[in-house]
Amino acid sequence: xxxxxxxxxxxxxxxxxxxxxxxxxxxxxxxxxxxxxxxxxxxxxxxxxxxxxxxxxxxxxxxxxxxxxxxxxxxxxxxxxxxxxxxxxxxxxxxxxxxxxxxxxxxxxxxxxxxxxxxxxxxxxxxxxxxxxxxxxxxxx
Amino acid sequence: xxxxxxxxxxxxxxxxxxxxxxxxxxxxxxxxxxxxxxxxxxxxxxxxxxxxxxxxxxxxxxxxxxxxxxxxxxxxxxxxxxxxxxxxxxxxxxxxxxxxxxxxxxxxxxxxxxxxxxxxxxxxxxxxxxxxxxxxxxxxxxxxxxxxxxxxxxxxxxxxxxxxxxxxxxxxxxxxxxxxxxxxxxxxxxxxxxxxxxxxxxxxxxxxxxxxxxxxxxxxxxxxxxxxxxxxxxxxxxxxxxxxxxxxxxxxxxxxxxxxxxxxxxxxxxxxxxxxxxxxxxxxxxxxxxxxxxxxxxxxxxxxxxxxxxxxxxxxxxxxxxxxxxxxxxxxxxxxxxxxxxxxxxxxxxxxxxxxxxxxxxxxxxxxxxxxxxxxxxxxxxxxxxxxxxxxxxxxxxxxxxxxxxxxxxxxxxxxxxxxxxxxxxxxxxxxxxxxxxxxxxxxxxxxxxxxxxxxxxxxxxxxxxxxxxxxxxxxxxxxxxxxxxxxxxxxxxxxxxxxxxxxxxxxxxxxxxxxxxxxxxxxxxxxxxxxxxxxxxxxxxxxxxxxxxxxxxxxxxxxxxxxxxxxxxxxxxxxxxxxxxxxxxxxxxxxxxxxxxxxxxxxxxxxxxxxxxxxxxxxxxxxxxxxxxxxxxxxxx
Numbered sequence: 067x068x069x070x071x072x073x074x075x076x077x078x079x080x081x082x083x084x085x086x087x088x089x090x091x092x093x094x095x096x097x098x099x100x101x102x103x104x105x106x107x108x109x110x111x112x113x114x115x116x117x118x119x120x121x122x123x124x125x126x127x128x129x130x131x132x133x134x135x136x137x138x139x140x141x142x143x144x145x146x147x148x149x150x151x152x153x154x155x156x157x158x159x160x161x162x163x164x165x166x167x168x169x170x171x172x173x174x175x176x177x178x179x180x181x182x183x184x185x186x187x188x189x190x191x192x193x194x195x196x197x198x199x200x201x202x203x204x205x206x207x
Numbered sequence: 208x209x210x211x212x213x214x215x216x217x218x219x220x221x222x223x224x225x226x227x228x229x230x231x232x233x234x235x236x237x238x239x240x241x242x243x244x245x246x247x248x249x250x251x252x253x254x255x256x257x258x259x260x261x262x263x264x265x266x267x268x269x270x271x272x273x274x275x276x277x278x279x280x281x282x283x284x285x286x287x288x289x290x291x292x293x294x295x296x297x298x299x300x301x302x303x304x305x306x307x308x309x310x311x312x313x314x315x316x317x318x319x320x321x322x323x324x325x326x327x328x329x330x331x332x333x334x335x336x337x338x339x340x341x342x343x344x345x346x347x348x349x350x351x352x353x354x355x356x357x358x359x360x361x362x363x364x365x366x367x368x369x370x371x372x373x374x375x376x377x378x379x380x381x382x383x384x385x386x387x388x389x390x391x392x393x394x395x396x397x398x399x400x401x402x403x404x405x406x407x408x409x410x411x412x413x414x415x416x417x418x419x420x421x422x423x424x425x426x427x428x429x430x431x432x433x434x435x436x437x438x439x440x441x442x443x444x445x446x447x448x449x450x451x452x453x454x455x456x457x458x459x460x461x462x463x464x465x466x467x468x469x470x471x472x473x474x475x476x477x478x479x480x481x482x483x484x485x486x487x488x489x490x491x492x493x494x495x496x497x498x499x500x501x502x503x504x505x506x507x508x509x510x511x512x513x514x515x516x517x518x519x520x521x522x523x524x525x526x527x528x529x530x531x532x533x534x535x536x537x538x539x540x541x542x543x544x545x546x547x548x549x550x551x552x553x554x555x556x557x558x559x560x561x562x563x564x565x566x567x568x569x570x571x572x573x574x575x576x577x578x579x580x581x582x583x584x585x586x587x588x589x590x591x592x593x594x595x596x597x598x599x600x601x602x603x604x605x606x607x608x609x610x611x612x613x614x615x616x617x618x619x620x621x622x623x624x625x626x627x628x629x630x631x632x633x634x635x636x637x638x639x640x641x642x643x644x645x646x647x648x649x650x651x652x653x654x655x656x657x658x659x660x661x662x663x664x665x666x667x668x669x670x671x672x673x674x675x676x677x678x679x680x681x682x683x684x685x686x687x688x689x690x691x692x693x694x695x696x697x698x699x700x701x702x703x704x705x706x707x708x709x710x711x712x713x714x715x716x717x718x719x720x721x722x723x724x725x726x727x728x729x730x731x732x733x734x735x736x737x738x739x740x741x742x743x744x745x746x747x748x749x750x751x752x753x754x755x756x757x758x759x760x761x762x763x764x765x766x767x768x769x770x771x772x773x774x775x776x777x778x779x780x781x782x783x784x785x786x787x788x789x790x791x792x793x794x795x796x797x798x799x800x801x802x803x804x805x806x807x808x809x810x811x812x813x814x815x816x817x818x819x820x821x822x823x824x825x826x827x828x829x830x831x832x833x834x835x836x837x838x839x840x841x842x843x844x845x
Contacts, residue, residue: 080560084564091601096594101595102591103593135806136805157723
């Protein structure tokens with residue numbers, strides 16, 4: 067083969083190989099690591115398998131934060147002004163977590179319909195709402 | 208008054224940059240090259256105006272002029288003076304002004320280095336840069352003006368700077384990052400003027416290289432500083448979250464690294480010209496997109512400041528003008544760039560090609576993951592998703608592995624074709640011995656090993672030996688070795704930096720310990736082999752916050768120390784913030800965050816041990832050092 071042709075072949079082959087590997091990883095990565103977002107009302111409508119990791123979000127209801135004594139366990143209720151959802155979490159909550167703050171929690175829902183969170187995010191700016199939460203609250207208000 | 212002066216300077220800069228940016232069009236009218244003479248001074252004038260504008264904003268911050276909306280929202284009389292100064296770029300409007308100032312610094316530096324050179328080429332480059340400056344100033348004035356007044360009712364007190372940003376690392380993080388982002392405009396402008404004046408050759412590549420190296424270096428420092436800041440300030444002990452904004456800086460970094468490698472080949476061999484030009488366009492596109500992602504508020508991120516669709520549309524327009532415009536230019540003007548030299552599979556050229564393919568595909572895949580939630584939302588009727596960190600972790604591992612392999616053999620390759628193909632067994636002995644020694648050391652320290660650590664140690668040893676041992680083999684005398692090491696200092700430093708970074712990442716991800724605990728006063732908790740003892744808690748007040756602080760004693764063989772994590776309540780914003788306490792040692796960090804009171808004398812804590820975490824940032828510093836040294840040598844030779 068002509069050297070320049072051969073060279074071009076190498077180039078094309080390596081690009082194809084690289085892209086194929088990347089495409090495989092992208093699909094594999096996306097199929098395993100997408101976390102769908104639900105509002106409390108969505109959860110009432112849809113049945114979510116107890117095995118699926120999902121994200122939920124809403125506003126923390128007033129007087130709903132319940133901290134157990136001498137323990138890391140906290141439970142609280144979030145709302146989208148239509149439906150409520152009880153969330154339990156074991157661990158240290160972020161600084162900006164408070165009543166009437168918009169939060170997003172990641173975790174699984176159990177058989178009783180309680181959400182067991184393994185991560186709770188409250189964003190860093192006190193005026194800031196995560197876009198999902200802002201949208202949910204806007205839709206319902 | 209000062210505020211109006213700043214505002215007028217900003218408008219002045221808008222006008223002058225517009226004239227400078229579009230002055231090449233004058234040529235069609237006047238048929239002479241008058242603009243060559245004036246574009247340089249006009250460019251410097253823009254830089255001066257922006258500087259004065261920034262100074263007047265800083266001054267207004269220092270004197271607490273709350274009649275300015277931006278200052279009222281981001282400062283406070285109680286704020287320490289140094290943070291009043293840094294609050295200037297604490298939010299969107301001011302940081303844009305800083306972004307523009309960084310770009311002006313680049314364009315002015317470019318002008319002073321090249322003012323004796325080819326007039327047409329320099330004038331064209333400056334005009335592209337000034338068009339960019341113009342676009343960003345217009346964006347600032349029309350959508351996010353930091354000089355806007357709140358009249359007639361002036362607030363007596365400001366809302367305060369976000370407590371998280373009241374921190375030294377934060378104050379230098381944005382300038383560094385912006386120098387990196389905006390620096391990518393220079394190779395972009397150089398590519399366009401090379402296309403227009405049909406001077407895409409080795410000289411062009413040599414000229415573009417130091418700018419891409421410098422941008423890379425500043426991006427490295429900016430990203431590393433951001434990671435360090437997140438580590439000690441957010442209180443979670445994480446150093447990288449795959450947050451959209453982190454990705455937005457990481458993607459241009461990857462592309463800029465690809466670019467300065469590709470430019471080596473263009474300079475030395477006269478090939479990959481099209482590719483280098485496309486990379487410079489892609490890098491600048493990634494840089495604008497980065498700005499867009501941070502500023503538009505379309506993605507959930509810790510950095511998002513404000514939601515404002517108007518800004519998004521504006522940036523999108525800027526993006527389309529420059530990127531689509533330059534691509535159209537490229538497709539019309541590249542008309543079969545000549546210059547082909549042949550190479551085979553064992554050549555340096557092919558090594559660089561693989562390096563570029565890997566870096567660019569990795570960058571695009573990360574970008575895809577970052578934007579995927581938007582695509583998904585559009586396709587699925589508003590359903591919202593997030594892409595978890597494991598996506599990126601799965602993705603980056605094979606790419607990092609392949610890139611490390613290349614870094615370890617790159618030096619042993621010759622241009623065109625490598626005659627003596629015995630580098631594998633040469634590197635293998637050295638890297639294998641380093642691998643064994645390191646593995647034993649790590650095993651000795653942590654008492655266990657995992658495949659992830661093995662892999663990280665293997666990559667480290669491979670890169671380490673591949674970059675240093677070759678120099679030893681090539682030289683017969685110490686003197687010779689010294690001169691090779693000095694000559695290659697930039698490259699070796701940057702490559703060793705990645706090696707240290709990989710080792711740090713590998714070890715910190717496998718051996719980190721973390722536990723949330725409830726402790727009563729006097730109680731102790733054993734994490735790994737370390738005892739954390741909760742001694743005391745007290746309350747006090749500082750300048751602009753009150754706080755509670757716990758005394759935690761750390762006990763380990765050969766180490767007894769006390770650290771005090773705090774929980775602060777900022778007076779003016781009434782915002783609560785935890786301040787983690789960190790005891791750094793060479794091998795590991797002890798990290799304690801104070802939670803909240805859950806009973807009488809009982810508090811919650813997050814205890815963490817982070818081995819080798821400092822090596823990550825140390826690696827990043829080495830990378831940046833390497834890029835700076837290399838670019839300095841290039842500029843000196845110009």
